[in-house]
Amino acid sequence: MDISKWKNIEQLASADVARMFSGELDDNKVERILKDRSRSVEYEALFLEILYADDAIDELADDPFLLSLVEKDNKKSELSVGAGSGQPGSAHWGAWPWLLAAACLVIVVSFVLYPLGTSIDDGSISRYVTRTGEQKVVTLPDGSVVTMNTGTQLLVDMEEGNERLVILGRGEAYFDVAADPDRPFSVKLDGRVVTVLGTEFNLSKQADGFTLAVVEGVVTVHRENEPASASALDAIAEIGQEVLVKESAQRRFKAGMAARFSVEHQSLTAFRPVDMARLIDWKSGVLRFENVPFNEVIMELNRYSAKKILIQDSSLMDLNVFASINIDDISGGLSALEQALPIKVVHQFDRIHIVSPKNSK
Structure with missing residues (x-):
């Protein structure tokens, strides 16, 4: 098929x-x-x-x-x-x-x-899924290794022509691509394609686009309806600087570079992270937050939590958070935040409410 x-x-x-x-x-x-x-x-x-x-x-x-x-x-x-x-x-x-x-x-x-991660169509197409809070390491037929984060869906085809093709339906994955100069490795999402020959990179798909982080080697970002060009220009940005890439242009991203794509604006923004490791900390099972607004922290924790976490008091949204939280102990992480911040964590049967201590009675 x-x-x-x-x-x-x-x-x-x-x-x-x-x-x-x-x-x-x-x-x-x-x-x-x-x-x-x-x-x-x-x-x-x-x-x-x-x-x-x-x-x-x-x-x-x-x-x-x-x-x-x-x-x-x-x-x-x-x-x-x-x-x-x-x-x-x-x-x-x-x-x-x-x-x-x-x-x-x-x-x-x-x-x-039909167990997860098995091929249904004559061995050519395989689908891999992780549920909320689950992580999984998958070795593809070409020897590439994909580490899947929570709530991720991948569709993999290693037999379509000469191209190694992956579709990232949702979630986040770290790709350690086996080198093969004769067979490009491409990941499709949101109308864009990330193409490599052999490298390591992280892709995170959000509702409004995706974020790319290149750890080793070089990747090319291009439109889905055009092939990757060997003459694509390098994306260049200094630390702390964001550079908007021309809509129709292809760009090569070298190790240490990252990009954000907006579905709404169909725009690609190149940047150089101050700390690349923070973008892939999830692989080690730890989430690090340094001066991050509390509402953004909760959004991230919700990706891993079996129970939905809801902030009930809007005055808590912008609290600054400095913390490291284990992915497999979200409840313990919330308890630590409760000790460090003016918040009260209320556990219920199917969800977790976060309120101001003065409103907890």
Whole structure:
């Protein structure tokens, strides 16, 4: 299968999952999406994988009422639609408990058949996923090593012509690319392509674009519809300086350089980080914050936390934070911040609230 066709199927599956949880569909339409998931092997695998990785499923999986429905549904051979409204006082309505219970059940069963990171299409295309708080190291067929951060999705094709191709669907990954001058290694995201022959770099995809950090070697950033040029100019910036790259231009980024791409403005900005290590600290399991606004710290911690962390008092947003937090101990990190800052951390069943001490009573 052509990787562009696979990407189209992925987009359709993502849209169906988003529609299913949007609240805009009636029960019959949600049921239809679940029943139609078997339209093709590729669609079903991607649909289930996206559903499995979705934060909504993480929350639903801890719901005692939903778990009881999953246990009941275990004995059913096909999807049943309940007419009740759930437990008194619960947040469930209509057929949703049965539909989502069935979805969760399907996920458990189907991932025995389609485990994460396996190839479905004759060995040519592989998909790799990490869930919230999970990190994974993957060795690709060409010998390249990819370290995946929390909440990351990769689509990999090592057999499309002479190009080694990766699509970063979401999240963050560190690429240690095996040198092969005859086969460029390209990562596609947001309409741009990062192309290398052999180097080390970090890519982080955000909602509004992506950030690139080059640790070793050289990479070229170019548009998706044009090949990388050997004559592309080097991106140059001094420490503390940001340089806007001409929209249509290709640029080469050498070790020590970084770039930010904005989807909204379709702009690429080159810069030289004061401390490159901070951009890849996550690989060692530690997040370092030096004079970072508190709201930005919480945004970063939310990438790793199983429970959503919410700042309830806007006056706390701009507190300056100096801290190092272990990725596998977010709760301990919040406790340390509670000792260092004028905040109160309130743990609840499904989320964590941060309030001002004066408002905690």
